[in-house]
Amino acid sequence: MVSVDEAQQMIMGRVVPLEAEEVDALTADGRVLAHVIQAPLNIPDVPKAAMDGYALRTDDGLKPRRIVAELTAGTAAGVSLEPGTAVRIMTGAPMPAGADAMLPVELAEEHAGWLTLHHTLQSGHHVHTVGQDAAQGATILPQGTVIGTPELGLLATFGLTRVQVYRRPRVAVLATGDEVIEPGLPRPAGAVYDSNRYALMAALREAGCEVLSLGIAPDDHAKQREALLYGLEAADVLVTSGGVSMGSRDLIKPLLAELGTVHFGRIAFKPGKPTTFATVGSKLAFGLPGYPVSSLVSCEVFVRPALRALQGDPHPWRPRVRVRLSTPIRPSHDRPEYQRVTIRQEGLHLVAGTTGGQGSSRLMSLLGANGLLLVPPGKAIYPVGTELDALLTASFVATKPA
């Protein structure tokens, strides 16, 4: 039996980011950059008007200027400003040669083609200078950047349409058990619909993976072996649910030992003690428990960080926050427990309350949960107000204040 930390170290120590691939930069949101992006050009590339107004020469002082042209952002550069003249200019338009400042439209007085000034202007006033937003050659996005909306906007700003990103992990998911039935098919009394495979596939999609369903394998050595081999061939990572307990039909652990190396098969952890980790060549294999909550929580705590690291994310862990309990929490006697909680802000600090009964079969304990509370083992109930750590697995719920 290993600790949670030991288990995570054993897993993460065997993760190597997948190879890079070139993709369309402008739809690469969610991907992780496999190379550094340096600005290929200055932004702006020429001096530009920062507001609507008049471009002029400050060395003309307070003399009235003759207005000789109107420049918009789309006007080709090439206009040159003679002494004693000014141009009407729109935000974003290139400044004409010779102009070194601009007067915002709301401070300007224009009459019969002449511009009158009441105050002297400083050179550079309201001019958006070359490289002010980004200097050519500067590092804009480091390797390992997760591409979100602003990052994608920056790539477009620089005219970059292709980028190298880490490949998304392909993850094969297998459900096991004679009693497990495909949702939608007739179900004999006592049999259960397969929820784990579909919930795991949703969790894996959220983690940025491509998923491959291996269906449901009955409790049969040959059939489970065939499914595992197919999954290990087709995918980077194999995830199974069920078949890792101590029962006579629990075949996954011996099968993983037969095909590769089992690194651990029990974790001092609740829910999900029998969670198993193996490698088969360069492939990672996770045997998750069959109880719905155990399977999802084990995936969150042990599988997800590995999948984020595989795609190059330098921050593969969920954010860890410190919370104050808003409900009492009953710990497990013997194992650290990851209890489902709702985390919200109260005043300036964060509080966490239970989502109700924490039974491993009770998937409803995950409804509305946006965190996993790290509950140290013990005999005594943790009272309201106790400070504990929690993983933030989703955002806070929002309500617009009145």
Added chain:
Amino acid sequence: MVSVDEAQQMIMGRVVPLEAEEVDALTADGRVLAHVIQAPLNIPDVPKAAMDGYALRTDDGLKPRRIVAELTAGTAAGVSLEPGTAVRIMTGAPMPAGADAMLPVELAEEHAGWLTLHHTLQSGHHVHTVGQDAAQGATILPQGTVIGTPELGLLATFGLTRVQVYRRPRVAVLATGDEVIEPGLPRPAGAVYDSNRYALMAALREAGCEVLSLGIAPDDHAKQREALLYGLEAADVLVTSGGVSMGSRDLIKPLLAELGTVHFGRIAFKPGKPTTFATVGSKLAFGLPGYPVSSLVSCEVFVRPALRALQGDPHPWRPRVRVRLSTPIRPSHDRPEYQRVTIRQEGLHLVAGTTGGQGSSRLMSLLGANGLLLVPPGKAIYPVGTELDALLTASFVATKPA
């Protein structure tokens, strides 16, 4: 000029959720339920063993039991337990008729086909009772539930493969401006690559929308009119960038007034004062400013909540949190400003620090930001320690503690 609150009310008051559509339940993660889900069956549907062990009759007291069978989760129900007998049983297996409790394997002594007890058992001990996890007919997921991993697992648990969800909004995005060039094409000096359209499309995808690119329209009334009409025909919502200022080439506002009703065209808000909202029949149209930061922040504050509400999300707003400043913040003199900040936890409470220069053209101010700080207007710098509200636009950055 309207206030931020007035603008949001004018928008949200015109949002009606889109119609429902039936989709595959098992890949519906991210969608919003358009109907209530009531449990169509009890979970579990028959009494089951909650652990590996022995099923027995408590009315046999402490007498040894003859072990007559082994039941696994996949064993068809129908076995009946006579007085004086027990069965070996695996987690999740239906309890045989007559059995009313189970003895966990670690407390059991089995020898030569007989089971010995040292303590009496209470009826129901370690039996997973009918409806314990979910009672048939109970409301499991209310209308308006955003389907995440556990919700999808629950749908599968009940064998549900089709659900009604609100249709995703289709959003058409148009960039405008003679100076705006498609990324990847040659760019004359002074021209800019179109980043707004691509960044907005990424933000709209993140908000759960289908996006439709209308490309770039030059500063030409007929061409912009044609693009707007096409977008309004093809999509539920139209979003444009640029062309809403006071310049002579700013054609979007007059065009929207010509085609429909402009509800506001200026907001006391920074960055994004000229943000414009119009309706054309039942379609919503947002004219966003051309500066990259203004366009994205206006989209976040005004467009995103409408898009979430259109797809039936009962919590369309970003979570609002209270933060303490970890860097000084310089306010705008005259308008509430939504400044880009990094929010993290320090001790128990949340702190926010600036991402640097907040110029509207400086897309880099959005890099690393996970929040928008609501900065009230004023002349004086807000010092470190000031408490302000912020919108949490992304999760905290995580680092695994050592």
